[in-house]
Amino acid sequence: MRHIVIATLAALILTGPGHAQSASRVHGGDTYAAGETVTQTLSATGDVFAAGSVVTTSGSAGGDIHAAGYDVNVSAQTGGDVYAAGSSVTISAPIGEDVTAAGFSVRSTLTAPVSGNLRFFGRSLTIEGPITGALTAFGGNVYLNAPVAGDAWIVAEDLTFGPEARIDGALILTTEDSVEIPERVIPAARITREDGDRSDMYRHFERSWDEVDMPMLPTWLSVFSAFLISTNFLLLLAAIFLSFAENRVEKMRRRVTRQPLQTFVLGVVGLSALFGMVPITALTIIGLPFVPFALLAILVVWTLGYLLAAYALARRVLLAFDGPTDPSLLIKLVIVALAITVVAVLNFIPFVGWVVNYTLVLLGVGAMTAGLLSVWIPDPDPALDVDMQNPLDD
Template identity: 50%
Template sequence: MSKQKAWLAFIFVALWAAVCQAETVQVQHGGDTFVSGGTISQTLDSSGDAFVTGRRVVAGGTSQGDLHVTGFDLTINTNAGEDLYAAGASVDVRGTVAHDLTAAGFSVRTAPSAETAGNVRLFGNTLTIEGPVSGALSAVGMDVILNAPVAGDARLLAKSISFGPDAVIGGTLTYSTEEKIAVPERVAPAARVVFEEVELSDAWDEWEGVRKEMPVLPGFASVFFGFLISLLFFVVLGALMLTFMPRRLERMRSSVAAAPGKSIVLGILGLALVFGMVPITAMTIVGLPFVPIAILAIFVFWTLAYALGAYSVAMWVFGAIGGGEEPGNVTRLLVFAGAICVIALLNFIPFVGWVANYTLVLLGMGAMTHALFHAMLGSPDVALDVDMKPIEGRET
């Protein structure tokens, strides 16, 4: 199962759980496991990758593939067979990681039981490293506390750095603080300690040094690879929509073609409703934990609207230049992929690219808003026709 398909399924599961709010939803697909809900206490047993999201997550068990965990308060007891990725306000990693560990949060901690066979990359305000690291360690935060053995090199960027009794660095320690600190000999001998003074204005440059330690491609190759991933994602999304909801997709596309102006107006209304979920949810106080889910919903609806708008315009252009009236799904996907490529090129034109992208989002959002109103209220156009028809024998 590709990463793009996996993340798409994960988004759908997360949105379903957001509708159910308190209910935990678990789906098995292609060997991967998807879990989403409000408060989750789950023992995983995944033969592939595992994706877990919730306001509060307590995860155990094992994941034979990669493990992805997001939420507000995360306690990860799961043993990851490959990489572990975690992001939240509070992240507590207690399980073992067979490859690399990457985590970000306001407070991030790796417990003594969290042994990592590869590299560890941590980002946040307070970072506490107590789990042994067999590879290299990269930590960027306000306060970094190292109390674990690190077999490889360590690079630390922080306002304050402290070392516990179990801190031992087998490679070179490179640290960056505003002032030089005393590194105990038991942690690393002076010959293997490098101090790089940092000021707030130099923080970004130091971050670039940390980032370069991670496996990345050169600039142009990174952009091109990112485009290919995005193109593949949208093609997979289009294939799913054409397979599972072809009639509904055709109705929404037709509504854009029939009245693009009305779709743009409805798109503005739809975006206002979606973005309005964040402050309204926060104002209820009890809904504060669901604000991240509301933000996720904005991202999902924006992406779907963009794809629908691009597909609608592409099919209109295809028909205008003499394309078949009923093209097959393969042809539709090729036309859609071509539209994504053209739009990507437009992004290199200042202002024009932004206007084109935003217009597509409004068109797609308008079609989805029209479909929603139609499902909730019926067809307003038919009702208008009935109301405006004069009654015979009565003066109008």
């Protein structure tokens, strides 16, 4: 309900520094109140917006009341509508127009006649205030003990009637079990019963979503937008690593181009170890909470490996065409962008695109695996260290 959203926004604004308990303000004829405990005696000519843990309003309001909180009690006479949401919501004063309320426990008392429609949604609904308009009640346990001048629509698991219950209009009733309705409440001829099978209701709900045509971009524009977003993300990653870990990136790049077969095999080993972490971690039972982290590690390593190998091969092509051996950061990022674009185009070629992408991932993961082994095992390949001091044009 947008009215409750407005009340919540008012709470966020008013409960800033210096408003830890409660605060209120009149602006443009409307009253705004928020805090941990809000107790307002109103004399408002306009609308009222109240939000907090405990919200209690009394007095009178000429316009609408919008209230949100854990425990909400609207006991102010209201000339307009009431919109309320909370764990417990109580309406206990006359309402000039409609009432819309949602919560775990929602109640209207004998002192709360409603001149318009009453709409209650919640687990436990108690309706005792007279209703001039129509009644809509969706709940688990619904207790009606008030006269309803208009029609009623009730969806409930359990429905009971008090001595003052009366429905002058028609009743649409949806319950799981057959409910006996006294003749004094409403004659049987004005009752329409609907099947209340919960699973069937869920199926109708799912089908209603399936039939909705969601707004979509044209297919080519959607693909291009996704490509731009992913490219910008990968370029940002490349800029970070090329700026803050340049030597490490260069070392792994050379391994990709100088020892591709060995790097490919190391990629198979490294990626297998990562995927193997998931079932192994789960089998330990105590490691179950870490399974999402293992899956996240696979995603991160897969992305970084793809990016590293694409950059390495693009640099190798640049050197083949007599490009600079030590390009600037800007040129390196251009190289990355071109490499990503070329690989993305290859994806449109059946099978070939998948093979190219997977090969790049394995090469990149292999270079990263070799880098990790160099930390655990001193100097596994001293030639690489020499290369870093005397770069070769490859």
